[in-house]
Amino acid sequence: MSRSLRVAVLGPKGQCGSCVVDELLSRGHSVVGISRTPPQTWAKSGKYEGIPCDFNDIRGLSDILSNGNFDTVISAFAPPLVDLKSVYNVGVEGHGNIKMAILRSTFRGSFIIIGGAGSLYYKHGVQLCDDEDFCFKHWYAWPDVHLDYMSTRMFDHGQRSFGTFIRLFKWARGNRENPGWFSWLFRPFANWFLGLAKKNLTRPDTVGLILCSRAALTMWEGVQEMNWSFLSPPWQLRDKGIRTGKYEFHVDDSAGSAVQGIDKGIYNEDMAVAIVDEVENKRLIHKHWTCTGPIGLKEW
Numbered sequence: 001m002s003r004s005l006r007v008a009v010l011g012p013k014g015q016c017g018s019c020v021v022d023e024l025l026s027r028g029h030s031v032v033g034i035s036r037t038p039p040q041t042w043a044k045s046g047k048y049e050g051i052p053c054d055f056n057d058i059r060g061l062s063d064i065l066s067n068g069n070f071d072t073v074i075s076a077f078a079p080p081l082v083d084l085k086s087v088y089n090v091g092v093e094g095h096g097n098i099k100m101a102i103l104r105s106t107f108r109g110s111f112i113i114i115g116g117a118g119s120l121y122y123k124h125g126v127q128l129c130d131d132e133d134f135c136f137k138h139w140y141a142w143p144d145v146h147l148d149y150m151s152t153r154m155f156d157h158g159q160r161s162f163g164t165f166i167r168l169f170k171w172a173r174g175n176r177e178n179p180g181w182f183s184w185l186f187r188p189f190a191n192w193f194l195g196l197a198k199k200n201l202t203r204p205d206t207v208g209l210i211l212c213s214r215a216a217l218t219m220w221e222g223v224q225e226m227n228w229s230f231l232s233p234p235w236q237l238r239d240k241g242i243r244t245g246k247y248e249f250h251v252d253d254s255a256g257s258a259v260q261g262i263d264k265g266i267y268n269e270d271m272a273v274a275i276v277d278e279v280e281n282k283r284l285i286h287k288h289w290t291c292t293g294p295i296g297l298k299e300w
């Protein structure tokens with residue numbers, strides 16, 4: 001293990017941030033979780049403290065980063081998904097505020113940002129989120145198991161209508177692609193539903209989270225005065241998985257050198273291993289990258 005580091009995690013209780021905190025603590029690093037209402041204690045043993053801060057308070061966040069004596073800062077920030085229409089604006093503001101706070105602070109360690117798969121490039125030079133019929137086409141390509149995972153996740157987070165939408169989406173796709181004896185009876189409804197799904201899944205406000213993550217990448221690309229590293233998780237990121245410790249990382253460029261992140265996935269637990277390896281080894285400074293690993297080892 002490297003020497004014990006002091007790491008700030010912005011967004012410690014989110015699906016990505018919480019795995020990163022677990023991984024950091026298990027390797028003996030000390031963690032400060034920063035968000036509006038961060039946990040004050042952590043279930044796993046280790047040196048953890050929480051500092052409340054709303055990222056709209058640029059000066060407040062900047063002061064915490066200046067005075068925290070941090071080796072690394074990790075952003076696992078995401079805008080709340082309560083109102084889809086506002087997600088893009090709130091997300092861009094949040095990422096922008098974090099950038100201003102960190103540049104105005106005296107912190108000059110390494111900074112890792114967790115963004116989204118929509119920023120990864122295909123071989124034909126188009127980012128996933130700019131592909132035709134995004135994201136309907138790319139939901140349609142997901143295996144059943146990933147749609148099951150997504151609907152369960154929505155139910156777990158109290159988003160019952162979205163969870164039901166995903167279950168119907170899976171059923172309608174199955175009706176069309178793998179018809180049984182009586183499928184034709186329900187085909188008109190399946191086709192109607194898939195038409196509706198396409199309309200909704202290609203609307204800009206539906207993909208606000210994905211577009212604001214791409215805006216965050218644009219904000220950092222070319223910046224030289226910070227040692228940033230931008231991770232876009234793969235398209236099939238799943239939580240409550242298994243930590244296998246196995247992963248591959250792929251550095252992105254417009255020629256599609258990280259296209260594995262569009263086709264494959266990883267468990268959050270293994271993505272946290274990749275992130276903390278980067279905290280310790282700093283191999284991916286000024287790079288946009290993704291990581292993939294084994295999935296499908298449990299229910300999903």
Ligand SMILES: NC(=O)c1ccc[n+]([C@@H]2O[C@H](COP(=O)([O-])OP(=O)(O)OC[C@H]3O[C@@H](n4cnc5c(N)ncnc54)[C@H](OP(=O)(O)O)[C@@H]3O)[C@@H](O)[C@H]2O)c1
Binds near residue numbers: 118209
């Ligand atoms: N496949 C993919 O590409 C994929 C999948 C999932 C996630 N992601 C990305 O991973 C990143 C993290 O997402 P996530 O799903 O882990 O997020 P999440 O579970 O929604 O957690 C978001 C965190 O941000 C904090 N936060 C939100 N607004 C804040 C504010 N104004 N001030 C301070 N803290 C604030 C929240 O804490 P408080 O409530 O305490 O403020 C929370 O800890 C995002 O960039 C997301 O796009 C990518």
